[in-house]
Amino acid sequence: MTEYVSTTPGLFPLPDRAKGELSDLKGHQKHDLISGDEGDEIESAYREARAEVLEVQTEAGLDRITEGQLRWDDMLAHPLAVHDAVETHGIVRYYDNNNFYREPVVTGDLEFSGDVASELESASELADDTDLQAVLPGPYSLADLATDDHYGDEAEFLEAIADFLAGEVEAFPEHETLFLLEPSLVESAPDDDLDELASEAIDTVAQATDADVVAHTYWGALEEKVYAHLLDADVDAIGLDFVSEQDQNLYNLQEYGSTDEIALGLADGQNTLVEDPEAIRDRAEWVFEKLPVTDFETVYLTTNTETFYLPYAKYQEKLEVLAEAADLAEVKAA
Template sequence: MQHVATTAGLFPLPDAQRERLADLKGRGKGDLIDGDESADVTAAYDAARERLVAVQREAGLDRVVEGQARWDDMLAHPLCVHEHVRPGRVVRYYENNNFYRQPVVEGPLTEDGDLAADLDVAARLTDDLQAVVPGPYSLTDLARDEHYGSFAAFLDGVADFLAGEVAAFPDAVETVFVLEPSLITTPPDDDAHERVRDAIDAVNDAIDADVVVHTYWGALGEKLHAYLLDTGVAALGYDLVTAHDECAYLVQEYGTADSVALGVIDGQNTRVETPETVGDRLTWFRDSVPVSDFETVYATPNTGLFYLPTGPFEAKLDALAAGVETVEVAE
């Protein structure tokens, strides 16, 4: 069993680039992306990416993400920059005091290579590259459909779009984190579980890399968890910050994939965990479930880190990497 220190991406902009981009655009971060960036804006985001990759490497993470500095609409970003999508009204992002432009899908969602382009650049900065994408169900949940005509057709269209994006990723990508918080916050009806499973499998089948489905803000429902176990993904994620007992119960009762991702750092609280806390959470999970000889345990923040100031963000990365080391030494 190996432990991999990594993250779910969605990082805060480094302070220097935040100020530079605000100056270039003359407005706050939430309005910086319009899909048609100037050379100066592109250069600022390139500098942000370089800094975010450097921070992860300095912390000693085992997998390094691109950082998603351009994702001002967070998980909705891949749609908001698509040619057949109109960024709509500003709406609240889940239950947080953050906002995004709701994408309104007005035409077919063809693959456009936006995510792959960022990863191509990141691949020149690190040898341990991990991609981050929104899950098909969450992206469907965050968007509004004015083209496909039904939830089923819309979900299938989003899944096909994401599969095309993922298939274009560079060979350097070792793992893909598929972020599915909507499976917790607004879970699908029981009769949609099979379609959600197939949508996730479509993304998984598009790339020859380990795919991790990471949910957060709670635990999956039992039936939905069982359906996700029927996918071909390498790992399922469990939020040990907000629902450790519930997540352990799911694994105790129903098992899990060959590998797991464990949310052991609070992505939305500025209080920085100690390495010992990280190690204790990893050890507690292993001791609480009947089968603990996983192929890989991905130790990660339970959510994206977009909400954090730069200081706590960097300190949490340090604590995460150091916490994984404490477990490895103990074993």
């Protein structure tokens, strides 16, 4: 029987109380932040905020619990923005929305950092490792958001990013699932020279963990060739954004098939309108009704994008909707 799993791509909004506190602390410690030293007070504020979002996910009934990525001010660029071999330059628009990040310029070898592993370690102390979900930018998206001023070759840079992320994953505590967020595969699709290499890069990261790996794409649908190559990667599931684009995602599934597991982005991670759990379940059924084969081992029900964009109260409601939708789907499947 198919297992329905409620989860998110992480990157949560800060709790309202923490947002004000951290804004004040960062204003007072601007110099330390530029040099990479957050200080004890900021670290403590993030610890409290992390504990809160972990508790909110648990109370909502989510099947997979993420650390929340609350420190990721640079969004998906974060693992590079805090790296010693990277300089952060000017402010860059994050894809086509109104969020921004500091441009990470790689100036040296991307050796092990451990930044994300330490965050996940803190989360693992508060969450059961059978429920814990790690979140990382996919290697293609991270390379796309960054600038290479060291490796000098696009393919070599992508490979270096993949090796770096794989090294980070190897240091992770026990986790049940790993979500690799790959919006650039949609927004800035690789050309013929890179589309196969992009899948090989995802493969490199996926092989660094024994957890189930989801390559989650969003803000549209993958081009056919990119989707076909992604199926060759050693991932357990591909995540598809059925909020932004239904027809092309459905076509890709019908034409090329799928992995044994699938992640469906069915709740809108950017819209404050809160869906009904029954509507989420019905949307999943609509997808399956259109497919010739629907015996998926696992179906992840998730928001299509990060929930970073939502007011904190709406983010909480979206979690509850996803958890209830997965429960409804399980009951009906039984």
